[in-house]
Amino acid sequence: MVTSLHIPRLVIAAPSSGSGKTTVATGLMAAFTERGLAVSPHKAGPDYIDPGYHALATGRPGRNLDAFMCGPDLVAPLFAHGAAGCDLALVEGVMGLYDGAAGRGELASTAQVAKLLRAPVVLVVDASSQSRSVAALVHGFASFDPQVRLGGVILNKVGSDRHEAMLREALEEAGMPVLGVLRRAPQVAAPSRHLGLVPVAERRSDAVSSVSALADQVRAGCDLEALMALARTAPALECEPWSPKGALVPRDGHDGPQALAAPGAGPRPVIAVAGGPAFTFSYAEHAELLTAAGAEVVTFDPLRDEALPDAATGLV
Numbered sequence: 001m002v003t004s005l006h007i008p009r010l011v012i013a014a015p016s017s018g019s020g021k022t023t024v025a026t027g028l029m030a031a032f033t034e035r036g037l038a039v040s041p042h043k044a045g046p047d048y049i050d051p052g053y054h055a056l057a058t059g060r061p062g063r064n065l066d067a068f069m070c071g072p073d074l075v076a077p078l079f080a081h082g083a084a085g086c087d088l089a090l091v092e093g094v095m096g097l098y099d100g101a102a103g104r105g106e107l108a109s110t111a112q113v114a115k116l117l118r119a120p121v122v123l124v125v126d127a128s129s130q131s132r133s134v135a136a137l138v139h140g141f142a143s144f145d146p147q148v149r150l151g152g153v154i155l156n157k158v159g160s161d162r163h164e165a166m167l168r169e170a171l172e173e174a175g176m177p178v179l180g181v182l183r184r185a186p187q188v189a190a191p192s193r194h195l196g197l198v199p200v201a202e203r204r205s206d207a208v209s210s211v212s213a214l215a216d217q218v219r220a221g222c223d224l225e226a227l228m229a230l231a232r233t234a235p236a237l238e239c240e241p242w243s244p245k246g247a248l249v250p251r252d253g254h255d256g257p258q259a260l261a262a263p264g265a266g267p268r269p270v271i272a273v274a275g276g277p278a279f280t281f282s283y284a285e286h287a288e289l290l291t292a293a294g295a296e297v298v299t300f301d302p303l304r305d306e307a308l309p310d311a312a313t314g315l316v
Helices: 021-034 052-056 070-082 109-118 133-144 162-171 204-221 226-231 284-292
Strands: 004-005 009-013 039-044 064-066 090-094 121-126 150-158 176-184 235-241 269-276 297-301 314-315
Touching: 004 070, 009 021, 009 109, 009 226, 021 052, 021 090, 021 121, 021 204, 021 226, 039 070, 064 070, 064 226, 070 235, 090 109, 090 176, 109 121, 109 204, 121 133, 121 176, 133 150, 133 226, 150 162, 150 226, 150 314, 162 176, 176 204, 176 226, 269 284, 284 297
Parallel strands: 009 090, 009 121, 039 064, 039 090, 121 150, 150 176, 269 297, 269 314
Antiparallel strands: 004 235
16 A cells, blocks of 8 residues: 655765765664664665665664665565664765766665655765865766755865864855764774675674774764755655565565465474574575565574574575
């Protein structure tokens, strides 16, 4: 059933990778969560690693919104499913704002996700090597697609008070609100390697400290009230929320997934799902689909556990 989802929401984007999207987005998630808000964390694209930091920051599953794998039509329903009952939803973008699947136009880009969600965009700009040019950069991103609503900028890696003043003056002339200024600091970073950040499960205690430091930086440098006010300008989202049970129903004459156990037919089959540091690449919806199909999902760590969970009848 199509419903109107009234939830404040923002998309955190950047001109390019390496600008600070993940560190800023994770810091915002943690800072708003510390204020007592239920924050729904999302990531554009298929990245498994960033949602781990989002989950650590919010205490809720980090969820992906992938228009390439799931199709554009499922982006809003999956978002509505994850954000149900929350006070705020934050979506971290992927690559540059307008970068998508190669040769496919806007498909799977952060801009497409923002348009599908009718969400304002906050642009995180690495300002470390520019001053007045930042206004030209931001103006270009704001005007490239009129359907993308760029609501403000967070300036990252700002060097000094004088540097900040020059950046603010340039953006004021361009009519673009500055919603945050983060100074150059080692805290606004997280360990990375060839596939992006190091997974949370590989550095649990360090990851907790990193998220806490990010929250401190964001709280000190960003205007959380202005960001929340911008999030509240997002209009109602009209869609039918995705449902694990609904996804199991065959459609258009095609065979759908079969239930693993009939309702009331006795104990549910136990499905053992590998987890721990070696198996961190997973989506929350997978476990939800197994549960909806009648399974009892039990996670285990193949590196530490000597046997499969008791009564396991299946292994993922």
